[in-house]
Amino acid sequence: MRDLALGADLACINTATLGFREPLEITARRVAEAGFGFITPWRQEVDELHPERAAQVIRDTGLKVGGYCRTEYFTADDGAGRAAAVESNRRAVEVAAILGAPFVVAVVGGLAPNARDLRGCREQILEGLEALKPTLKATGVAIALEPLHPFYAADRSLLNTVEQARRWCERLDPHGEGLFGIAVDAYHVWWDPDLEASLERASDRIMALHVCDWMRQTGDPLLDRGMMGDGVIELARLREAVESHGFEGPVEIEIFSKENWWKRPPQEVLRICRERMNTVV
Ligand code: ZN
Numbered sequence: 001m002r003d004l005a006l007g008a009d010l011a012c013i014n015t016a017t018l019g020f021r022e023p024l025e026i027t028a029r030r031v032a033e034a035g036f037g038f039i040t041p042w043r044q045e046v047d048e049l050h051p052e053r054a055a056q057v058i059r060d061t062g063l064k065v066g067g068y069c070r071t072e073y074f075t076a077d078d079g080a081g082r083a084a085a086v087e088s089n090r091r092a093v094e095v096a097a098i099l100g101a102p103f104v105v106a107v108v109g110g111l112a113p114n115a116r117d118l119r120g121c122r123e124q125i126l127e128g129l130e131a132l133k134p135t136l137k138a139t140g141v142a143i144a145l146e147p148l149h150p151f152y153a154a155d156r157s158l159l160n161t162v163e164q165a166r167r168w169c170e171r172l173d174p175h176g177e178g179l180f181g182i183a184v185d186a187y188h189v190w191w192d193p194d195l196e197a198s199l200e201r202a203s204d205r206i207m208a209l210h211v212c213d214w215m216r217q218t219g220d221p222l223l224d225r226g227m228m229g230d231g232v233i234e235l236a237r238l239r240e241a242v243e244s245h246g247f248e249g250p251v252e253i254e255i256f257s258k259e260n261w262w263k264r265p266p267q268e269v270l271r272i273c274r275e276r277m278n279t280v281v
Helices: 024-033 051-061 079-099 118-131 133-139 162-172 195-201 235-244 266-279
Strands: 011-014 038-040 103-106 142-145 180-185 206-211 251-253
Touching: 011 266, 024 038, 024 051, 024 266, 051 079, 079 103, 079 118, 079 133, 103 180, 103 206, 118 133, 118 162, 142 162, 142 206, 162 180, 162 195, 195 235, 206 235, 251 266
Parallel strands: 011 038, 011 251, 103 142, 142 180, 180 206, 206 251
Antiparallel strands: none
16 A cells, blocks of 8 residues: 555645635645645636636646546436536536646536436436536546435435446446546445445546545534544545555545534644544545
8 A cells, every 4th residue: 555654745635625714725835735745626716717827826836636526416407407517517627627637526416406206317417427528538537426425315416336336437438438437435435335346346447535534423414524533434444445456546635524624723634634644544
């Protein structure tokens, strides 16, 4: 296993970890000063009409861009809504190219607001992803499909396991052109009894590894993620599994924590993230 204690430049901070309290310029500077090598910004932090500015801000710090978060949900109650989502997601891909991000993370959407048709909504998502292919080919930016914990199936994502993501990759990118891959987020997949076998089957598709921790008693499955080492996930084991299948990208820290980590000073959060990367992940 690679030793992040010797090379924190292999670690990435997803800016959600700091709670979006400061502009990207300041966040990027803090991340670089804390010794991380990569940053993954969110769309809300970037002026997508003038993304060159954000690209410059990040370049000035010496950081590389790990990925770009994230797609809008592909499901909608009508065709106009679905078309608007594709259009927005196309723009995300173009902006990612300007930022130098290798992929856009896809949170694909749950059931459309007035739908109960699981199968139909999954098809809507696949059709939306398919529609991005010309832009992916033109820009060289990929889509990293992120399976979400099934808790979110109704409202955020009908993509819920690594194996399902692998099958979608096979369908969307049958020749393995690198257009679609998988973002493995420990928080979403740790519970899956088929995880290790799924990772092995998906090995050439893994584009990202997101880490945080699942608290045994969680107050809010969306915004109460734990710091690595404070919860129940065997993070070192997951990382070893992913890396043993050839994943060489940065390990990305992504902690949504409204009542705890988002209230602490950003420098403190980053310092503890670094420590835990060395001791836990
Ligand atoms: Zn994630």
